[in-house]
Amino acid sequence: MNQSAIRIRAVMRKEFQEYRRNRFIIYTMGTLPLIFTALPVISLFSISNSTPPSVVRTQVAITLLLLLVIPVVLPATIAAYSVIGERDQGTLEPLLTTPISREEFLLGKSLAATIPTVGVAYVFFIVLVVAIRLGASSVVAHAVWQPSWFLAELLFAPLLAAWSVWVGTAISARSSDVRVAQQLGTLASLPALVLPLLMSLQVFKPTATVAVVIAVALAVIDVGAWRIVSKMFDRERLITGASAVTMRAEAGT
Amino acid sequence: MxxxxxxxxxxxxxxxxxxxxxxxxxxxxxxxxxxxxxxxxxxxxxxxxxxxxxxxxxxxxxxxGGAKKLVDTTERGVESDDDHALENAIAKVSLPPAIYGSQSPREIAEAIVSHTGKFADATEDAVMSDSVIVVEHLTKQFGPRVAFEDVSFSVRRGEVFGFLGPNGAGKTSTVRTLSTLVTPTSGTAEVAGIALTGKHDIEIRQRIAVMTEVPGLYLRLSVTENLVFFAGLYGYRDAQPRIDRALEAVNLTSRASDLCGSLSKGLRQRVGLARALLNDPEIVFLDEPTSGLDPVASLEVHNLIIALRDKGVTVFLTTHRLDEAEKLCDRVAILNTTLRTVGRIDDLRRKMFQKSILVSTAAPLANPEGLFSSIESVANWSTDDTGGYVLTVSDVRVAAPAITRALVAAGADVLSLAEGHHSLEEVYLELVGAAGKGSEQ
Structure with a gap:
């Protein structure tokens, strides 16, 4: 294992240790997905075989879209805390005086936020589809058990989570208050749901090809966001509140 | 494996x-x-x-799954090749001159004396060539505000270098600049033999350690977990031996599994110091390490600094506490946006203050003016707060016998006669001035 991987793993492990000791994060990860999925799931189970297919499709699409809110909202909250949280507890400066590069730091932080939230999203998805297969009416089971929905969940969850992480990290790096960062981070991450929403509302026909195309679009957006956030991560600005480039310009040197 | x-x-x-x-x-x-x-x-x-x-x-x-056991979350690797690779890489980047090896500056000086018979000049030249920090005309501005300006000094390998100054003098900004956290506006610097150009920041950070005024620990993690994390940031995979050594050095082995949030401020400071020792740094920057500590905790930190110096580690110590600087530092620099002075404390005293002799008598002298003005080696005299006399002299060794003879001849009952001593505080106040005093308050 090279040193870069060791550093990234060190950041991830530390983040996981902090999550485990922070009940707020544990409760959020557990309850938020429940809130998002409980009501739509109940309505899915109340659908009978005599319900018109269009109603079933709409209800299924809404439920699956709400499942995709989990990998958007959860990492945004965690990522929004990632930089400003370190600054607030006075750990950012000691951390930045070590040989870790900004890419390693950001990657470690983002993976630590992405992996558990995508895991939670997958678990909820699996539990839901299995429950539907076992307990819901056959029309609902047929509508849910489509390769396109499985592919969409499999691809969209990590890509949407990555987007949320970059947006949350960018806001965290520029904010001066944790609460503001978390609220802004959650809000700013929501636009990424537009593409899956169009698929859910059947603006595009929900096929596997459409899912792949949307996934590629999301991946492009993620790469762009990663590049922007990397450039925004300026050690000097994080420590002193102003970037070296700006200060040189102001000082006229 | x-x-x-x-x-x-x-x-x-x-x-x-x-x-x-x-x-x-x-x-x-x-x-x-x-x-x-x-x-x-x-x-x-x-x-x-x-x-x-x-x-x-x-x-x-x-x-x-094997036998029932707790899930191992520490995942300590059994391969430590990375450590050796890292140490080899560091050794390749910068080796101290072979002639000096691991000798302390004092040992080097003594070796030179034994060959040349000259101490001060030879030592100065020899040790200057072994500087681990060289700063030349360094300036840092935050927009229109000048943090520090045109600062030049060098720090020798293995010394404790005190960096003194009032609040807002630019001490922390200097440390942040030298530790690659902020970019200088102008000027040049070398840290651990590497130019501070922005291209080799990671190499510099690999070879230094910084302890900030606030230790900056993860309070939800234990002492060991904090150190494991930072060892990981330095790229060490099998870091447990390093962590054990660092904890032993700061006498915290028994508290290794305690959560940092449960530790006192003094103990947290010691964890911060243990963290600074993890990468066997060439230079340790300590920013106000005893700020807010009680005398016992401060003494422990002082002992650790002395132990670091004894190991040959260069310590760059910023402090407000002049008694601390006087006790620990081989040399000091006094900064108040610009560098006011740099040198050994004794040299600064000699440079800044005239030599003096303090005379104390059982009863006031009848005619002190007549008595002291008649002694050739006494340039000036005055009385002090305790009723004694302060005589300014050019050479203590010449003046002291003459003064003694004159006092005895005048029938004075002499209680004491001693060389005047100026504290670092007097040097500091003389250099920093009223502005410094005001801002400290």
Whole structure:
């Protein structure tokens, strides 16, 4: 294992240790997905075989879209805390005086936020589809058990989570208050749901090809966001509140 | 190499989890198989298949999970090649001159004296060539505000270098600049033999350690977990021996598993120092290390600094506490946006203050003016707060016998006669001036 991987793993492990000791994060990860999925799931189970297919499709699409809110909202909250949280507890400066590069730091932080939230999203998805297969009416089971929905969940969850992480990290790096960062981070991450929403509302026909195309679009957006956030991560600005480039310009040197 | 189990069973309760890629692969196949069974088969057949797959998976996980044990979350590697690679890389980048080896500046000086018979000049030249920090005309501006300006000094290998100044003088900004956190506006600097150009920041950070005024620990993590994290940031995989050494150095071995949030401020400061020792740094920057500590905790930190110096580590110490600087520092620099002076404390005293002799008598002298003005080596005199006399002299060794003779001849009852001593505080106040005093308050 090279040193870069060791550093990234060190950041991830530390983040996981902090999550485990922070009940707020544990409760959020557990309850938020429940809130998002409980009501739509109940309505899915109340659908009978005599319900018109269009109603079933709409209800299924809404439920699956709400499942995709989990990998958007959860990492945004965690990522929004990632930089400003370190600054607030006075750990950012000691951390930045070590040989870790900004890419390693950001990657470690983002993976630590992405992996558990995508895991939670997958678990909820699996539990839901299995429950539907076992307990819901056959029309609902047929509508849910489509390769396109499985592919969409499999691809969209990590890509949407990555987007949320970059947006949350960018806001965290520029904010001066944790609460503001978390609220802004959650809000700013929501636009990424537009593409899956169009698929859910059947603006595009929900096929596997459409899912792949949307996934590629999301991946492009993620790469762009990663590049922007990397450039925004300026050690000097994080420590002193102003970037070296700006200060040189102001000082006229 | 120790072979790891594919799964790990928990000591308490029900459950096992994959711990290796093989375990994760089996888990992924099981999940995919379960979904496939439900999706591809008829309802009843699918459900039977699902139960079968889940049962098979659990049986596999338990049979491959070994004995019941806690899941190992520390995952300490058994390979330590990375450590050796790192140390070799560091050694290649900068080696101290062979002639000096691991000798302290004092040993080098003594060696030179034995060959040349000259001490001060030779030592100065020799040790200057072994500087680990060289700063030339360094300036840092934050927009229109000047943090520090045109600062030049050098720090020698193995010395404790005091960096003094009032609040807002630019001390912390200087430390942040030298530790590559902020970019200088102009000027040049070398840290651990590497130019501060922005291109080799990671190499510099690999060879230094910084302890900020606030230790900056993760309060929800234990002492060991904090140190494991920072050792990871330095790229050490098997860091436990380093962590043990660092904890032993700061006498914290018995508190290794305590949460940092439960430690006193003094103990947290010691954890911060242990963290600074993890990478065996060439230079340790200590920013106000005893700020807010009680006398006992401060003394412990002082002893640790002395121990660092004894190990040959260069210590760059910023402090407000002049008694601390006087006790610990080989040389000091006084900064108040611009550098006011740099040198040994004794040299500064000699440069800044005239030599004096303090005379104390049982009763006031009848005619002190007549008595002292008649002594050739006394330039000036005055009385002090205690009723004694302060005589300014050019050479203490010449003046002291003459003064003694004159006092005895005048029939004075002399209680004491001693060389005047100026504290670092007097030097500091003289250089920093009223502005410094005001801002400190």
């Amino acid at each position: 120790v072979k790891r189990q594919w799964f790990a069973r928990r000591r308490h309760g029900f459950g096992a989890r994959p711990t290796t890629w093989q375990g994760w692969l089996i888990t992924a196949i099981a999940v995919a198989g379960a979904i496939g069974a439900l999706a591809g088969a008829k309802k009843t057949t699918g459900e039977i298949l699902l139960v079968g797959i889940v049962g098979l998976y659990l049986a596999l996980a338990y049979s491959l």
